[in-house]
Amino acid sequence: MKLAYYPGCVAQESGKELDRSTRYVCRALGIELAEFPSFSCCGSGFVDEANEVLNVAINVRNLAIAERAGLDVLTICSTCQGMLSLANLRYRDPRVKERVDAALRPLGIEYRGTVKVKHLLRVLTEDGGIARLQQKVVRPLGAVKIGAFYGCHLLRPADELDWESAEEPHAFEDLLRAVGATPVEYRGRVMCCGFPIQFVKPETAGRIAGRQIEDAKAHGADAMATPCPLCHISLDAYQNRAEKAVGHPLDMPVFHLPQVVGLALGATPEELGLARHLVPVAPALAKMGSAAPSR
């Protein structure tokens, strides 16, 4: 399988461990990643708030790059997934299309609308992906209980994104079972991480993140895992804000999705960049029977 790899901004900066672990997992599973250094940022929902048509246009440009290569797009971020999918959809509105085309045509950019945008979670789980993954697992994750945390834009608005049920998704839990972990069912798994207002009103964002982390904890989670690097920032890098909001320590390790898969495929914590997290993952690794990352 060959896909146009859309890493998004965070995985190329503060979330480099996500890029690294994605590459590890794709190499191990025979997913070929085609790279396009001309891909731009998806706008992360913020550009959409400032200028909807501009946001569609920059993402149609991204989609057109993949279309020229005849490839579908692989995303590793719930927000990139949402923005690129919505661009695909909104471009079908003739009034939007007219304005977007007027901006793209002079640049020689044409988009026929043939590209599918798929998140890594979907690529790993659909069309027999679970069974293929299970065959490659060399180190089942054992007794560790993991709370999947989906990220809003991977699920909603469900009628526009055309994949999982927004209220009862199960792909992530299926994936966790496939690598030998025990998924934890909790309401917070489909809720918001607070990221969009981390820089607008940090104390409210912290309260929202804290709510979901506490919920996972109350249902027995040893760790959480997310397919979205923005959720990861909110839940891991800013877990101190969440702790301040709830008034006590949370100590919740938070994995990126491909890190969990990578561990089961035999990767070392170093190969997955696990030492880059703000909240130490060592307690969760111990439950998996792995040693803590050394750097």
Added chain:
Amino acid sequence: MANSTVRATFDVYRYDPAHDAAPRYQRYELDLAPHTPVLTALLRIRAEIDPTLTLRYSCRSAICGSCAMQVNSKSRLACETQIGPELARDGRIVIEPMRNQKVLRDLVVEQEPFWRNYDKIRPHLILDPTKPMPEGRENPMTPEQVERFRETPRCIACAACYSACPAVEADPGFPGPMALAKLYRFVVDPRDQAHQDRLVRIQTDGLWLCLRCHLCTEACPKDVRPSERIRDLKEMAIAAQGGTEPGSRHAIGFKENIRERGLLSEMKLVRQTSGIGGLLGEAGQGLRMVRKKPEILKRPHRIEHLEEVEKIYESLDHREAPP
């Protein structure tokens, strides 16, 4: 098949703050046809088993918005939710009151804060008294003007969105999805003459606390799509006033940020929105982050064919003054 029934198990939230120390769940079992609405089942429980069960309802036809409650943890109108699919999926039906509102008794919640937020957006036409209504006819609208209302006139104020909203839960300063969808409805109304003032006020009255998580759009039984109209309000507020608040500054800053290199420069954005304090974070958090993730100090590389992005901006956007 028409007469076939299923054994339905209901676990219903019961709480009377005047007498109970804590809420409890009471189990009721009865035989019902699978197409029975949850509301009908609850009314049968009240009539045949337990007259003390307290709930709010009126029209039974998904018009009045009175019977919104949580059915198996999801915001639903009890009158239009059939028991069959719920039982098939979860094996039982857990009935709870709406979230984010104080429970008065059993399934009845205090609606006062919800309506106060609604009143605050001034849910009525604001007209210019110097401009009289057109003589002899009501205000005519073109089909294009009517279309701008989108789905917002469908709202029945059931508060399902309010119950589902994490911003309402976390911050009393957020007016809630319903109030904002209503505000949109007045902002696009061609008869209203306070558009600008409404947009300016809402910038400081919680608009930018919306998380665009779309949980409201998922919960709405009438497909009003509040989160999408809140997005529209944000764009209109920026057009009306520019970046006056941290939220609008952040959106504009983000837009300008990726214009420079095609990719986000994380540090620069944080500095723009939150100043140097936000950059360093609280209690040394910023320094810890730099130690773990040193590349955030570097500017991202420039994408190839950045000039295409610049041309797209030139066509579709006007340059904003730096915040």
